[in-house]
Amino acid sequence: MKIPFVDLKAQYNSIKTEIDTAISNVIGETAFIGGKYVENFEKNFAALYGIKHCISVANGTDSLFIIMKMLGIGTGDEVITVANSWISSSETISQTGAVPVFIDIDPDYYSISENLIEKAINSKTKAIMPVHLQGQVCEMDVIMAIAKKHNLYVIEDCAQSHFSEYKGKRAGTMGIAASFSFYPGKNLGAYGDAGCILTNDDDLAVKVKMYARHGALKKHQHQIEGVNSRLDGIQAAILDTKLPFILNWTEQRIKNAALYYQYLSDVKDIVLPKVRHDSKHTYHLFVIRSSKRNELAAFLKENDIETAVHYPVALPNMKAYEYLGFKNTDFPIASKYQDEILSIPMYPELTEEQIKYVASKIKEFYDN
16 A cells, blocks of 8 residues: 555545636636735635734745844844754744754654743844644743743744644734745645745734835835745635635544554554643644654655655754754754654545554564
8 A cells, every 4th residue: 555645636636626727717817926816815814714914925934034024133133943843944034134043842742842942042032933843832821921021022933733723722823923834735735835924913914015025015116125925826726725625624634643643552662742731733744753763764665655754853953053053962852853753644635544554564663
């Protein structure tokens, strides 16, 4: 049985008529840049998410940079973020002129270790960027309390946590603004690069929209210098077409995760993901840990099961950040877990038969 890590074709086939019609409509109207399809998605995503403003941008990376830029973060500043994430979380800090300050990860939940944040705050600190990894929201009560105490912005990186919840609040609704990626493999994915910014702050919404569109809210009326970061009409139409299905797809991910817990609970050689109390994990990824990660991944590949590693090198351990002078021992949990974490197949269309097969092969590996 061949099981891909994510099956985008299966999702497309389930709503093929709707997607094909949406793309055809955009082409028929040549509504390629801006226009009603972009505006409709922004309005509908904000409404479904329960937030005032959705400003679409070209990709999730741009959204982080634009938020920080419009908050005035720049040279001489520091922004705190997590040691184990995709480089977008930290490179965008550097792009503003600020310095990324890495925090080790929580040993149970793999996101930023909240109890280490306050030690890293100094007079240069301007913001905290929690990354809600794998579909699980960080301990936001603690983070927001620290931010309030030290008068810091909180910028939520929600690339992996669409519609995840913490104590009844959705990821991205607690900080000053939130970044979303709609990369094809995300829980809500486009068919190319796409992203957005969510915020309840009226002034910030105007600023980020202006900056993302060459510094102008109306063509030729440039109030500032900006960048070109626009969601195109086809991607907007695709996302808007998928939007009515996202909550059901999310519930199916949760059901599939429950099946993994059921079928893997007796495998003592792996660590299954833990879920925070009073939170809703949306399982963008289902990440297990194993001291024999590489051997297990190779065995699963031999049995036609695709896996991935998110992420094989913790950010401060990368060559890109050698200039900061870190040692692996500065981030002991992230440095250890980078050799143990393994993401196994997870998507709404995954069947129980497929999940049972994955579980059986993981068991077979350890039995042998």
